[in-house]
Amino acid sequence: xxxxxxxxxxxxxxxxxxxxxQSLNFGLRQKQDENELPKSSYSYQTYLPKPKxxxxxxxxxxxxxxxxxxxxxxxxxAYKVTASDESVFxxxxxxxTWYNATVPGTVLTTLxxxxxxxxxxxxxxxxxxxxSLCRMAWWYRNVFxxxxxxxxxxxxxLFNGINYKAEIWLNxxxxxxxxxxxxxxxxxxxxxxxxxxxxxxxxKIFPPNNPGIPHEENSIDGQGANGGALCLDGPTFISSxxxxxxxxxxxxxxxxxxxxxxKFGGGVxxxxxxxxxxxxxxxTGSVNLTINTKVKNNLSVDRNLSLHININDIDANxxxxxxxxxxKELKIxxxxxxxxxxxxxxxxxxxxxGAQNLYNxxxxxxxxxxxxxxxxxxxxxxxxxxxxxxxxxxKDNIRLDYNPIKALADQRxxxxxxxxxKITSGxxxxxxxxxxxxxxxxxxxxxxxxxxxxxxxxxxxxxxxxGNWGMDDAMKRVSRERLEPYFKLHKNQNYxxxxxxxxxxxxxxxxxxxxxxxxxxxxxxxxxxxxxNLDVLDYKLFMDNVTETVRRFRNHPSIALWCPRNEGFxxxxxxxxxxxxxxxxxxxxxxxxNSRELNSANSGxxxxxxxxxxxxxLAGGFRSEVGTPSLPTAETVKEFMAxxxxxxxxxxxxxxxxxxxxxxxxKFAILYKEGIDKKMGDSDNLQEFTKKAQIINYExxxxxxxxxxSKMWNDASGILLWMSHPAWPSMVWQTYSSNGExxxxxxxxxKACTFLHVQMSLDKHQIDVINTSLHSYKNLILxxxxxxxxxxxxxxxxxxxxxxxxxxxxxxxxLTKSNEKTGLHFVKLTLKDRRNKVVDDNTYWLTDKNFxxxxxxxxxxxxxxxxxxxxxxxxxxxxxTVLLHNASKSIAASISLDLxxxxxxxxxxxxxxxxxxxxxxxxxxKEVTFExxxxxxxxxxxxxxxxxxxxxxxxxxx
Numbered sequence: 001x002x003x004x005x006x007x008x009x010x011x012x013x014x015x016x017x018x019x020x021x022q023s024l025n026f027g028l029r030q031k032q033d034e035n036e037l038p039k040s041s042y043s044y045q046t047y048l049p050k051p052k053x054x055x056x057x058x059x060x061x062x063x064x065x066x067x068x069x070x071x072x073x074x075x076x077x078a079y080k081v082t083a084s085d086e087s088v089f090x091x092x093x094x095x096x097t098w099y100n101a102t103v104p105g106t107v108l109t110t111l112x113x114x115x116x117x118x119x120x121x122x123x124x125x126x127x128x129x130x131x132s133l134c135r136m137a138w139w140y141r142n143v144f145x146x147x148x149x150x151x152x153x154x155x156x157x158l159f160n161g162i163n164y165k166a167e168i169w170l171n172x173x174x175x176x177x178x179x180x181x182x183x184x185x186x187x188x189x190x191x192x193x194x195x196x197x198x199x200x201x202x203x204k205i206f207p208p209n210n211p212g213i214p215h216e217e218n219s220i221d222g223q224g225a226n227g228g229a230l231c232l233d234g235p236t237f238i239s240s241x242x243x244x245x246x247x248x249x250x251x252x253x254x255x256x257x258x259x260x261x262x263k264f265g266g267g268v269x270x271x272x273x274x275x276x277x278x279x280x281x282x283x284t285g286s287v288n289l290t291i292n293t294k295v296k297n298n299l300s301v302d303r304n305l306s307l308h309i310n311i312n313d314i315d316a317n318x319x320x321x322x323x324x325x326x327x328k329e330l331k332i333x334x335x336x337x338x339x340x341x342x343x344x345x346x347x348x349x350x351x352x353x354g355a356q357n358l359y360n361x362x363x364x365x366x367x368x369x370x371x372x373x374x375x376x377x378x379x380x381x382x383x384x385x386x387x388x389x390x391x392x393x394x395k396d397n398i399r400l401d402y403n404p405i406k407a408l409a410d411q412r413x414x415x416x417x418x419x420x421x422k423i424t425s426g427x428x429x430x431x432x433x434x435x436x437x438x439x440x441x442x443x444x445x446x447x448x449x450x451x452x453x454x455x456x457x458x459x460x461x462x463x464x465x466x467g468n469w470g471m472d473d474a475m476k477r478v479s480r481e482r483l484e485p486y487f488k489l490h491k492n493q494n495y496x497x498x499x500x501x502x503x504x505x506x507x508x509x510x511x512x513x514x515x516x517x518x519x520x521x522x523x524x525x526x527x528x529x530x531x532x533n534l535d536v537l538d539y540k541l542f543m544d545n546v547t548e549t550v551r552r553f554r555n556h557p558s559i560a561l562w563c564p565r566n567e568g569f570x571x572x573x574x575x576x577x578x579x580x581x582x583x584x585x586x587x588x589x590x591x592x593x594n595s596r597e598l599n600s601a602n603s604g605x606x607x608x609x610x611x612x613x614x615x616x617x618l619a620g621g622f623r624s625e626v627g628t629p630s631l632p633t634a635e636t637v638k639e640f641m642a643x644x645x646x647x648x649x650x651x652x653x654x655x656x657x658x659x660x661x662x663x664x665x666x667k668f669a670i671l672y673k674e675g676i677d678k679k680m681g682d683s684d685n686l687q688e689f690t691k692k693a694q695i696i697n698y699e700x701x702x703x704x705x706x707x708x709x710s711k712m713w714n715d716a717s718g719i720l721l722w723m724s725h726p727a728w729p730s731m732v733w734q735t736y737s738s739n740g741e742x743x744x745x746x747x748x749x750x751k752a753c754t755f756l757h758v759q760m761s762l763d764k765h766q767i768d769v770i771n772t773s774l775h776s777y778k779n780l781i782l783x784x785x786x787x788x789x790x791x792x793x794x795x796x797x798x799x800x801x802x803x804x805x806x807x808x809x810x811x812x813x814x815l816t817k818s819n820e821k822t823g824l825h826f827v828k829l830t831l832k833d834r835r836n837k838v839v840d841d842n843t844y845w846l847t848d849k850n851f852x853x854x855x856x857x858x859x860x861x862x863x864x865x866x867x868x869x870x871x872x873x874x875x876x877x878x879x880x881t882v883l884l885h886n887a888s889k890s891i892a893a894s895i896s897l898d899l900x901x902x903x904x905x906x907x908x909x910x911x912x913x914x915x916x917x918x919x920x921x922x923x924x925x926k927e928v929t930f931e932x933x934x935x936x937x938x939x940x941x942x943x944x945x946x947x948x949x950x951x952x953x954x955x956x957x958x
Contacts, residue, residue, distance in 0.1 A: 024534050027228015027241060028213040037127065038218040038651035042642035044128040047118040053100050057144030057201075059262055064151050065374050069201075069260045072144060075101035075110050078137035078204060088139055088202050089172040095141070106163070106255035106476050107138055107205070121474070121728050121738070123641045123652055126247050127216065134211040134252040140203040148195050152265040152372065154298065155193055157201070159185040161258030161507065164236055165206040171199055180235040180545040181257070182506050182526075184552070188298070207254050208233040212241040214248020217654045222661025231534040234526035235545035237504050238533075239471055239727075244668075245657050246474055246727050257476045258507060266372025267299035268322065270307075270365055272551040275379040276588055277345075278405050281459040284347060287381050289340040291332040295365065297322040305372075307332070308364040314339050348380025348557040350462050350496045351518030352755040352773050353807075357381070358515060358557075380515060380557030382457055386590045387444065388599045389451035390432040391421045397429065397451070398436070399444050406440025408587035413579050414441070417593030418572045423451060426602045430593065452621040453592065453599040454717045455497075455520065455560050461807060463712060463772045464520065465705060465753050466495035467724020467735060468625060471504040474728040480509055485910050485933070486725055487513040489736050492912045493746065494753035496520055496772070499595075499624060499720050502528050502566050506549055514558035521559045522624060522720065524595065525549070525578070530568020543577055547585075554586045562591045567603055567625075569594050595624045606722055606733070608672040608696075610679075610851065612703035613762035619707035620715040627722030628700045629672040630745035631693040632729075632737040634686045635907065639739060640729035647686040649673075658731040668732060672696075679853045691948065694744030695853070695894050698917050699845075701735065701745045705752030706759045709770045712809040721749065740910030744894070747916040751842060756804070758782060758812075758831040758840050765815040767829065769804050777804035780839070783830040786817060789855050791890045791922045794821070822848055824855040826891065828921050838927070843919040859949040862892040864920070866945050866955045878937060880957065882928045884945070886920040893919055893948035899932060899957065902940040908932055 057072030076098040086093045101110045108129070111117050120126035146155070157170065163181035167174060173192045178185035193199055210232045215224025223244045230241040230252065242248035273293035280286060289311075297303055302323050307330070309316040316339035318332050334341040346357035358380050365373040386402045407414050412433070419431035429451050436443055455462050467490070472478050490498060498514065499522040500506060506523075514521050525546055527536065536542045553559060564570040564578050575593060582591045596603040601621025608628050609615065618626070631637075637646055645652040654660060659668040676689065676696050683689035701721070708719040723733040730738065735746045752759065756777065757770045767784065771777070780801040786794040795817050804810050815827065827844045845853065865885040872879045886892045894917050899908040912931040920926060946952035 025225045025228055025532055026212075026534065027225060028215055031213055032216055036218060036220050037216050038124055038655045040124045040642065040652050041644040042123060044125050045118040045122055048115050050100075050115045052096055052098065055100060057142045059144060059146065062261075063374070063376075064149075065264050067262045069142060069144060069262060070103060072142050073101035073103040073256075074098040074141045075107065076139050078139050081139050088141060089169065089200055091143070091198060091200065098141070101140055103140065103256045104161075104259045104478075106251055106253045106257050107133055108249065108251040108253075109255070109475050109477060112475070120250070121640060123645060124655055126250070126655075129250040131214060131248065131250050133250045134207050134254060136207065138205045138255070140205065140256055142201045143198055144201065145198055146193055146195055146262065149264045153190070154188065154265050154267055155190050156263045156265065157187045157189045158261040158263055159256065159258070160261070162203070162205060162256050163254045164208040164233065164252070167204040169202040169204070180541050181237060181253070182235050182503065182545040183548045203256060205254055205256070208236055208252055211252050214242040216247070217657070217659070218651050219654055219660070223654075223657070223659045227528060227533055229534065231528060232537045234536040235503070235542055236526065237471065237476070238502055238526060238528060239504060240474070243470065244659060245470055245723060245730055245733055247655065249474055253476050266365070266367070266370065268295060268297050268303055268305060268365055268367070268372045270294075270363055270373050270375045271296055273363055273375055273377055275361060275377055275555050276405065277379070277381045277383060279381070279383045279458065281383060281385070281403075284345075284458055286341065286343045287345045288334050289342060291330070291340070291363070293330050293363070294327055295320075295322060295330060296327045297325055300324045303367055306366045308366055309337065309339070310362040310364070311359055314342070316340065345381040347458055348382040348515070349518060350457055350520050351491050352494060352496060353457065353460065353462060353518075354774065356516055356518045377555055378512075378515070379555045382557045383459075384560060384589050385456040385459070387446065387449065387454040387456065387461075389429045390415060391429055392432040394436070395443075397421075397423065398432065399446055399449070400432070401442040401444050402590065403440035404587050404589055407434065407438055408583055409439070411584045411587065413583045415579075415591075415593075417569060417579065417598065418575055420593070420598065426597055427451060427600075428594070428598050430598060448714045449717065450715070451599055452601065452715070452717055454622075457520075460774060461713065461717075462496055462520065463807070464497040464622065464718030464720070465708070465772070466490065466497040466499070466519065467721035468499045468501045469505050469725045470501050470723055471727040472510065472725070478507055478509060480513075483509060484513055485740055486736075487517045487519065488912060489740070489742065489746070489910055490519055490724065491517040492914070493724075493735065493750040494755055495724070497522060497560070497718065497720060498724065500524060502526055503549070506553075508553070511553050511556040511558060515556055519558055521556075522561045522563065522595075523559055524563045524566055527565035527568070527570060529566060535571060539574055539577070542574065543581070546578060547581065550582065550586050554588065560589060562586070562589065563595050564593060565595065567594075567596050569597075600624060603722075607668050608675050608700065610671070610675050611849075612699050615703045615707035616710060616761055616763040619711050619719075622718040623708075624720050625722040626704055626719060627733045628704070629668055629732045630697050630701070630734050630743075631672075631690055631731055632741060633694065633743050634690040636729075636737045636739055636741045637686060637690065647689075653731055656729055656731045679851050681854045681857060694896070694917055695856070695948065697744030698748035698894070701748035702752045703762060705749055706761070709752060709757070709759060709809070710761045710766070710768060712770060714809070724749075736910070741907070742910060742913065742916060743896070744917045747918070751915070754840055756831070756839055758829045758842055760815060760827060760829060760842070760844055762844075767812040767815055769801065769810045769812060769831065771804050771806055771808055771810065774806045776806045777833075778802065779834045780804060781832045781834075782812060783828075783832070784815060785828045785830075785921070786821065787826040787828065787891065787921055789824050789858070789891070793922075794825070821846070824853060826919065826921070843921075845919070856893050856948055859893055860888075860890050862886060862888045862890050862947070862950050863953070864892060864895065864945050864947070864950055866943065866953070868943055868955055868957050871957065873934065876934050877931055878934055879929070879931045882930065882943060884920065884926045884928065886922060886924050889922045890949075891919060891921060892950050895920060895945065895947035895950055897928060897930070898944045899930070900942050900944050900954070901938060902942050908936050908941065
């Protein structure tokens, strides 16, 4: 009877698990019918395969110890090798039918660059690429010569990232395998390499087990569900099966997507050193450095060794011994090396709070005078702390100030997310495992912030404002040349944080650039929405990639939070493993167990809000996602589709994420288009529609950030846009376009995030000054003016502001006069310093509740007098100042600036303007600064000035 009961219970459990699994998103079970695929009035772009070139393998020197293998790679479908009479390991193999491969890069990167398939980013070209690319294995091959190197008698081969799995072969010897997109592969090739002779390196890339079937968005059945079966195979680029901001990428980003190195060394090596910077907060006048590292003796003899530490002008030595074949963990502190106590360090700060100072540490492993191994580590002196709520049996809900370095000194978990407590709908707090007497855990009182998390750097609260990166590039083209401009744009928008959504941008350069541009990183691992997207199948593989990621990147000062999953908790088993690992391996930062429900304010909405004051009712807490559509300009739309497809709106728009078919409660582009049409009037062409959209984009993006600003430290601590960065040419979530165009959304966000910012709330017309810097300001003057649509000034008032506190909100006044006005009118706020210099300005267009902005179309044409001055070339950059004067008696609406090549008329992108899409009142004068990388400038430049009622005019930039 007992056995029967057990069997029944077991079967019931299986049934419940099966039912639960069936409710999750596996994506499509079969391909869409041909008549359901998106259609274009234009066929695919023409493409022509390039002839194969004979490019020899070449090692490029990085240091005397480290060489990059980027030249000479070839690639082919694995089945073609199987069918060949010659072995892939043969020097006589004829590779004329192979492709010249791009490494680092994906399979698709190579095939597009070699002209096998068209650019998938243009029009519907992606549909011309077969989805079979992700359902077959591929061979990469490189034939190279390796000269002897006196820097060491041990030679290692390093792969910094492949996707999804790989076998690594050298000279017919299987060295081993790599699995997961975020794991390194390191192999000792000393016994197998041919010095001063040819070597054959062959890599067999295997696709994911569950690549899924992409949904091709169209006018019939909309965008489809986000992701699908590929989530089972995380850690990988799960969005490449297709999401609502990216189509299915045909190879699922498989390939050798990160760089390959040959490294020389002795028989003893340094493994994954970690630098911990411990400040005696609140004092930042000194720092204690701790070096944690493993050292491994690969030899069968004992060794007496010294670790030489060099940081700028600091030199120190730590002596130790290793037994034969021993791996030892070293912890070197000021007690062992007094030089690791440093006075007056240069601190690393987030953008706007201070400089992004970085140090370079060189660790050299010495035996007598011989150098056996060298590691170079870049790090920043900074210390992270957090304020948040937790609970335990002693005191129930407690608000804490939490310092991980001190609280995790014993490497035991501080917070247990599996024992979390629900305190409101959609809000949990973690269980506090440790006592309140534990060093690094202090009970505090802050009723205004309640359960929400606050991130602190160097003892200062950091107001987190920024956006999500779904993926850096849909084809994982992630060179510094391609990515750095996007980070500059984020810095120029005055952001302090970016989110590495589901870890899809996990690579060294992403973190390097965040370090350099002062952007804190909210870093997910590779799970997505709980109870919707599928969980991973292989926990060990997942944890192996977590281990690699943390050990590789933990020295980056920019990483502020680790998180297991987008929108949900990890399973209890996986959660426990991650938490224990992080407590042991990274005591410098907090692990938050859920991106939206743990010490956070949920996520969304993502659709357009007709009344931008809505965001003031939503604002509060720390919210990792809020989104609204953002259409590019007509000039950009024309760059990625045929002119025949640009208007009227059709399938090519839908395929580029213009979601017009409702899915559940999602009505992304439907509400957005309705809002543009109702507020601005119907449009007859692309130029008119996108021009109107920029005013709407500016208004909505500014409102999101200003709503959170209005509650700074009084319920609100952070807001991240969904999304700030596009992975391909998109019609929806972004603050700039993939080509680097900065349109209305960009400048609305930039304005609201200005470090010293004057704003008026749209719900109560309360005027505040927001200071998200550590500077205080005195004796400022705020001018508040109200204008009619015809340019008549209705009121004009100066308000003296004695003090603006650092890193805080200063309330100024409530504007009651605007409440008395009906119809379309404008409120102009101008904040000046005591020298009468404008430090910030802000213009609001206000109406009654029908939000009728059609009156903007009645504005008379205006000419803006413009002068470009102070042109300076410095460090590869061109900088200048634009002086603008609206000498008319009318309002000039939504003025945008561009730099254009004088000969071709084409825009130079990106350009980093400090303002754009602004309104100018009658007789108003304004200064705008700009910066552009000289590498983007091919000849003489013109500045173009245009607006909603301003015809384009060109002005020379000399």
